[in-house]
Amino acid sequence: VTQTATTLSGLTHLEGQTVSILADGSVHADATVSSGAITLNRHVTKAHVGLGYSSTLRTLRVDGGSAIGSAQGKVKRINDLTVRLYRSVGLKVGRDADNLDVVPFRSSATSMDAPNVLFSGDKEIELNGNYDSDGQFTIRQDQPLPMTVLAAYATLSTFDQ
Structure with missing residues (x-):
């Protein structure tokens, strides 16, 4: 059984920051970390979250x-x-x-x-x-x-x- 989630936590070190997200291999809209978490607009099984850069x-x-x-x-x-x-x-x-x-x-x-x-x-x-x-x-x-x-x-x- 694969678990999915729409809320990702453990991001207190990025509190208040806008983060870039790669969710299940696709780019997800940026989100702002609040209370150490972000909410995604769809269920995902794997996500990479971090500060965006070019x-x-x-x-x-x-x-x-x-x-x-x-x-x-x-x-x-x-x-x-x-x-x-x-x-x-x-x-x-x-x-x-x-x-x-x-x-x-x-x-x-x-x-x-x-x-x-x-x-x-x-x-x-x-x-x-x-x-x-x-x-x-x-x-x-x-x-x-x-x-x-x-x-x-x-x-x-x-x-x-």
Whole structure:
């Protein structure tokens, strides 16, 4: 017999704090700890509760070369990006922190009442970036979900003038 609960206690060390919750593998709405406990909006069998935070990866300026030497200082554009992940789900990618797009992980075959399966492999992402002299991109995880980035590499167009 598996027990379920809607109230989680033992959180006195987080009293008055807003906490992030991963309930049965799915993100639950944030809650504020009161009297050392939180109340969930559904029954759960397993929950992880803690202070929320964002993980942000910002690349260095890329140098993919150009027809006349280095790409440093030249105008360039990242066309698309491949992110190699290990047991990850729920990330955002964009040319900077103000222009992030959610990377889809759920297929049409996945039941909406089931959590996403953790993904390992390459995610190919079309990056909606503009031309600039940096050629950088940002990857962010702002949900209580796992994200392990093993590699990130891009195709690049360089303006050689």
